[in-house]
Amino acid sequence: MAADIVIRAEGLGKKYVIGHQTDNVRYVALRDVLSHGVRNAWQRTADMFHGRVSASGHTTEEFWALRDVSFEIRRGDVVGIIGRNGAGKSTLLKILSRITEPSAGRVSIRGRVASLLEVGTGFHPELTGRENVFLNGAILGMTRVEIRKKFDEIVAFAEVERFLDTPVKRYSSGMHVRLAFAVAAHLEPEILVVDEVLAVGDAEFQKKCLGKMDEVAGHGRTVLFVSHNMQTLSSLCSRGIVLAEGKVIADAGMEQAIAAYTVQVAKQSSSTPHILYDSADSKSGADSAIIRVELLDQAMAPKIVLPSCGSVIFRIWMRSNVAIPQGSVILSLRTAGGSTLAKFETNPRHIQPLRQTGDHYVDCRIDSLPLMPGQYFVSVGLAHYGVRLIDWKMDIGTILVAEPTAPAIEMSGYPEGPLVIEHRWIAESAPQARLAAGSTP
C-alpha cells in the first residue's frame, strides 16, 4: 500500500440473507410441516452455535448490498459517495467504520477513522448538555483529555452556553442538533466518514456546518461524504464515487460523477416504480392516514424522473376511518438542502378530499414544474383545515428533476438555485451610444 493511500478497498462485498415465507402453498401435509419444522429448527440451532446470521422463513434469498467494490483513496482526498436509496452507500460507510464486517473482499485503512453516521448518537435526554458532550465525544472516539481541551470551542460553536447544565430533554430540537453537530465537528481523526447528516438544523446553522466541513477538508484530512445534496457535494468534494445496486458505476471528478449519476437515474427510471411512498399494508388506528403517493404524467402514466418545466401529477392516496368534511391535503416540496420551496394545501371551500371513508385519492397537478434539475424531497400531510395536522409524512420520497425535454425554456449558462423562473434577457439596441450619452451629461 503506497504511503499516500489511506483506504484501499478490494472486491468488497456485503451479503444479507433475507427470509421469505411461502404461505401460498395450498396443500400442506402435516408430515411436511413437521419435517420442515425440524429441519429448520436444526438449521437454526446450528447457525446459532456457529454465530452465523440465519434468517427465518421457509426459503431464504441472498441479497448483495455491495458487490465487488474496489477503490483507493489518497490522503487528503475529499470524496463524495452518490447513489440512490438502497444503492449501498450506507452499507459501504458501515463497513468502513467497522460497524459491520464485509462478506467478501477486504479493506485496508491507514489511520484513525471517525464515523459520523448520525448526529448525536448516544445523546441521553436525562443528562445535561455538558454531560452529553463528554458522552457523545467518547462514543465518537475522542479521549476525555481531547474533549476537555475543545470543550469551550464546542459549546461556543453550538451556541448553548446558557443551557449547559440543563438536561438535553428540555432543549429545543434546534439546540439539540447544534450541540450534537458541534461535538462531531470537532473530531480530529485522520479519516472522517460522514453520512447525510447536514440535512438537519436550520439554514443558518447548516451553512456554518458546511463551513466547518470545508475547513476540515481544507486541512488535508481525508473525508468520505454521503449526501443527496449535489450542490453541497460539488462544492466540498473533488471526487465522486457513484454506486448503483451495490456496484461502483463511476469514479471520477465530482462534476463527471454527478453527470454519471443523473444518467444512471434516468436510465433506471423506466423500470423503477413510480410510487414515492407506499404503506397500504400498514394498519393505523388514526382517523385518516396517507397510504400511498404516486407520480403520474399527464397521460396518467407512471413517471419517476420529471423533466424540468414538465407537467406532473402527485396522486395522494389516503385511508380514512372517519369522514372529515373540513379536512385538507397538504403537499410540500423541499430542496435537498432542507429549505421549503412550496407548500400547497387544499381548501375545503373548493374540495373536500377527506369527506369519504375508505381508500381514496386526490390528485395534485402541476402543469409546469418550475424546478431546476436536481433532487427534491416531497412531504405530504392531512389536516383539519386550519386547526391541526392529522398525519404528516415528512420527506417521504425524493423526486428527481432532469433537464427540460422540450427546449421550452432556455437554460442559461451556469444556473444556480432551485427555481426555474421564466425570464428573458433583452439586449439594448444601441448600448454604446447610450453609455456615451450617459457619461457626458
Next chain:
Amino acid sequence: MSDAILSDPEPILVLEPGRAERHYWRDLWAYRELFAILAWRDVAVRYKQTVIGALWAVIRPFLTMIVFTLVFGRLANLPSEGAAPYSIMVFAGMLPWFLFSTILSEASSSLVGNANLIGKVYFPRIIIPSSSAVVALVDFAVNLAMLFVLMLWYGFAPTWHIVLLPAFVALAVMASLGPALLITALNVKYRDFRFIIPFIVQFGLYVSPVGFSSAVVPSYLRFWYSLNPMVGVIDGFRWCLLGGESNLYLPGFLLSLGVVVMFLWAGVAYFRRTERSFADLI
C-alpha cells in the same frame, strides 16, 4: 505491500470477513474510556431519573431480608451459620444474589436498549453489557453499607476474612457475567431469550442458599448442589463476611468455581463469535 506495512509507522487496519476479532483485547483496552463513560451514564441516569430508583436499592434487600428471616429462620426454624444472627446470614447471601440478578437483567436488555449505538458506531460490543454491570455494583455497594449497619446493630464483628471480600466480589461478577453475556448475545437474535431471565432470577432465588445456609443441604448432596455456581459464590461471601462462624465446603466451592469459569468462557466466546453480526441483526 507487506514491506510497506512493516516499514510504516502508522498501523494499517485490515477489514476482512472473519477478521474483526484479531486485536480484540487490545481494542478493548483502547476503548476503556468509553467503557467508563457508558458505565457512568448508566449510573447517572439511574440515580437521576428516580428517587425511587435509589430508594429501591435500599428497600428491596431490606424487605427480602425480613421475609426470609421470618420464613426460614422463624417459621421453618432453620439454623444459621454458627453464632451469626439469622438476618445477617441472609443478608450476606443476598448481596451476591442481588448482584447476580441485577447484572443478568441489566446486561440482557442493554444491547437492545443501545441498538442505536451499535448501528452507528464501532466499539467492542462487550463494553455495553459489562458497563451495565457497573450499575449493579453501585447497588451492591449500597447493600454492603446496609449490611455493615446491620452488623453494628447486632454488635456482630467480622473477622480478618473480610479482607478477601474484593476477591469474592470479583468472583460474583464473573459468575454473573458468564450467563449474562450468553443470554445477551442470544437475546439479540432471539428476542424471547429475555423471558428466561425472570425465571432464572425467581427460580434461582430458591435453589440457591439465599434464605438458608447451604449447611442444611444433606451432606451426600452438598457436592452436587455446588453445580449451581451461585452456591459457591454465596458460601464464599458468608465465609468472608461471617468469619469463622461459617465453614467453607472446599470441594463444593471448587466445583462452583469450575462452573463459573466454564460459563464465563462460554459466554465470552459466544459473545465474541456473534458480536460481528449484531449491527446486522439489531
